[in-house]
Amino acid sequence: MGATVFLPQALRTDSGGVAKVDIPLGDGGTMPLGGVLDELATRHPRLARRIRDEQGRLRRYVNVFVDSDECRTLSGLDTPVTEGTEVRVLPSVAGG
Amino acid sequence: MAFLLVIGTRKGLFTARSEDRRHWEVDGPHRLDPEDYANMMGVYAVGIDPHTRRILAGSESSHFGPSVWFSDDLGATWSEPGEPPIAFPPDSDTSFARVWQFAFDDEPGVVYAGVEPHGLFRSTDGGESYEIVRALWDHPHRTDWWPGAGGAAIHTVLPRRATADGKDPHAVTVGMSTGGVYRTLDDGASWTPVNKGIGAVFLPEDSPEYGQCVHKLAVAADGTFYLQNHHGVYRTADPAAGWTSIADGLPSDFGFALVTHPRLPGTVLNFPVISQEVHLPPDYRLRVYRTDDGGGSWRSVSRGLPAEPYYSIVLRDAACTDGADVPGFYFGTRAGDVYAATDESEEWRPVTSHLPDVLCVRAVEV
Numbered sequence: 001m002g003a004t005v006f007l008p009q010a011l012r013t014d015s016g017g018v019a020k021v022d023i024p025l026g027d028g029g030t031m032p033l034g035g036v037l038d039e040l041a042t043r044h045p046r047l048a049r050r051i052r053d054e055q056g057r058l059r060r061y062v063n064v065f066v067d068s069d070e071c072r073t074l075s076g077l078d079t080p081v082t083e084g085t086e087v088r089v090l091p092s093v094a095g096g
Numbered sequence: 097m098a099f100l101l102v103i104g105t106r107k108g109l110f111t112a113r114s115e116d117r118r119h120w121e122v123d124g125p126h127r128l129d130p131e132d133y134a135n136m137m138g139v140y141a142v143g144i145d146p147h148t149r150r151i152l153a154g155s156e157s158s159h160f161g162p163s164v165w166f167s168d169d170l171g172a173t174w175s176e177p178g179e180p181p182i183a184f185p186p187d188s189d190t191s192f193a194r195v196w197q198f199a200f201d202d203e204p205g206v207v208y209a210g211v212e213p214h215g216l217f218r219s220t221d222g223g224e225s226y227e228i229v230r231a232l233w234d235h236p237h238r239t240d241w242w243p244g245a246g247g248a249a250i251h252t253v254l255p256r257r258a259t260a261d262g263k264d265p266h267a268v269t270v271g272m273s274t275g276g277v278y279r280t281l282d283d284g285a286s287w288t289p290v291n292k293g294i295g296a297v298f299l300p301e302d303s304p305e306y307g308q309c310v311h312k313l314a315v316a317a318d319g320t321f322y323l324q325n326h327h328g329v330y331r332t333a334d335p336a337a338g339w340t341s342i343a344d345g346l347p348s349d350f351g352f353a354l355v356t357h358p359r360l361p362g363t364v365l366n367f368p369v370i371s372q373e374v375h376l377p378p379d380y381r382l383r384v385y386r387t388d389d390g391g392g393s394w395r396s397v398s399r400g401l402p403a404e405p406y407y408s409i410v411l412r413d414a415a416c417t418d419g420a421d422v423p424g425f426y427f428g429t430r431a432g433d434v435y436a437a438t439d440e441s442e443e444w445r446p447v448t449s450h451l452p453d454v455l456c457v458r459a460v461e462v
Contacts, residue, residue, distance in 0.1 A: 011160070013129050046178065050160035053191035054183035061159045091159040 003031070003085040005040055007047070010091065014047035025083060033066060034077035036087060051089060061094040099418060100170055101426055101459045102151055103434060104139030107452035109153055111171045117424050117438035122448045128155065128165045128174045141413065143198025143207070144460045145222060152207070152223045154195025162194045164209075166223060170462055177224045182209060182217050185228060190215075197413060198223065199253035202263065210250035214241055216270060218284070229284045237275065237289065237306055244273035244309050244326070251412060252313040260319030260333035269313065269321075269335065276308035277323070277335055290335035295328045297372075312354045312412045318361035320390065324354040324412075326372060331391050342391025347378035352412040353427065358419045362390035365397070365425060367410040375409055382406035382429065384444070400444035401435065408433075411455055418459035428454025 002024040007015050015021065023039045025031045031039075034056070041048030051062050056077070058064065064071045065088040071079045081087060101112040101120070108125025125136070141154035151167045153174070164181040165174045184190040193212040200207055207223040210216055215233055217226035232250075241248065250272045258267035258279055269279040269290070276291040289306035296308045309326030316322060323330040323339060327350050330339035343349035348368040357363035366385045370376050377383060383398040408431035415427035424438035432451035435444040 046176070049163075049180050050157075053161060054180060055186065055189060055191050057191065059159065059161050094158060 001025075001083050003036055003081045003083070003087055005036065005087045005089065007089055008091060011047055011050055011089065014050060015044045023087075025081065029083045030080050032077060033064065033071055033079045033081050033087065036081050037064075037077070061092045063090050063092045064088070065090065098462050099420075099424065099459060100144075100462045101418075101434070101436070101447060101457060102142045102144065102153075102171065103428060103448075103451065103454060104142045104153065104456040105428075105432070105452040105454055106138045107136050109139045109142070109155075109171075110448075110451060112434070112447050117418075117436060118445060120436075120447045123171075126171060126174065128153070129176065138194075138455065140455050141195040141197050141209075142456050142458045143200065143223070144458050145200055145207070146460075147200070147204040148222065149460065149462060150222055152198045154198065154209070156194045162192055164195065164223065179225060181224060182211060182215075182226045184215065188228075188233065193247065194249075196247075196249040196251040197253055199255055201255040202265075206255070208253040208255060208268070210253045210270060210272075212247040212249040213243070214238060214248050214250055214272060214275065216250050216253065216268075216284075231285050232270070232278065232280075232287050235278075235287055240307060241272065241275035242307075246273065249273055252310070254313060254315055254321075257315055257319070257321075259335075260321070262319070271310040271313040271323070273311065273326070274307055274309040276306045276310055277313065278306075279335060288336070292336075292338035293332075293341075294323065294325055294330060294339050297327050311352045314354045314356045314364070316356040316361050316364065316390075317359050320361060322354055322356060322364050322391070324351050324366065326350070329354075329366065329391065342387070345387075345394035346385055347383075351410075353410045353415040355415045355417055355425060355427075358417055358423050359421075360388065363388050364391065365415065366394065367415060367427065369409050376407055377409055380405040380407060382408070384427070386442070397437075397442040398444070399442060400437075400446075406431070411453075413456035414454045416457050416459055418461060420461055424459060426457050426459050428457050430454065 103110040110124030112120040137155040137157045143152040156162045197210045207219040216229040219226045252271035254269040256263040312324040329343040353367040355365045386397040408429040418424040428434040430453040433449045434447040
């Protein structure tokens, strides 16, 4: 049990082709979103730099939803992630 | 002997190959990674290692950030370093935005990357990993360096160049927007502005110590430096001694690109732009200007270019030479047209057209 991070098609080269990654949350059953992304980075380092820059900040046009809410509308990378939470990484409506 | 022209655009990387430099086979956009997103990235810098023919491409995805890719088979396949190739140190509180230029040292494996924001990075493994040149980042002037309209960037790096007299292994000269020209004579431990005589029309002083908006630096066959400024075209044999204007005879002293002839010391190509307010070619005609006397006089060398009005310009790294014995010159425009002049006839021939905006070109004999 833990949280599940869902990845967009565009980033699956950097996740070894997998579409979702289960992240255990430890004994407390909760972890800040930044910690979940840190755990993701240990498994898939190249994926990590697509999502955050070298200072750990979310890239401007990458959105990370915690269940149904984009994390910037919550507490950003401090948003608590609990057991069963679905974290979705999605390119924002931008670019081109 | 064949020739390879690498073309970085706003929407991916293209290559053109030719046996005779008249007929070109264009390929692209290249798949840098197996998924689609990387193939539409802007490629703002390309470099071809003179020692190994490795191609470096500095990319920027609007969603997923910048990176560096490399090809050891002339563009057929591409790799990306496992670790972030360029990253600002944690105490800088700064994030790498994009590479503006790769520059290769005479020592094999040593590559410089001038980046945005205002960083100079050095690689010793052929461009796969880089360390910041800390003394330039820590320079007390840095807080006064502003972003130009295109960004706060070190866009020109000239390894081993300090004066026209020779190639000093301990020297590097860089150009930045804005900030001007700086150089080191002690392997990057200290940096000095060398901008005497260069104008800065957007600052209160006519010729400040630093703060100029340099658009392009180039070194000629005899080591003389040429400079295209944000208004102003200059020359010097020693940047520390000061720069001399050579803009008389050009239809505009504004522009971005500048290319020196690899064999003839006084020969330089210039690509004028109307002004800082109007980024269009003078008279709305795509024209190239050439001097053969170090800027004493300029003439249009535009045979073969479109006769009709043209509303696109050549960006700072979108012109180059292949350095061949009979050198070819190449440039691309923001309208996606690429031209080559390859036989000293001064006639331009189309390489390809209708690409996305051309940001940079590099050519080499392979």
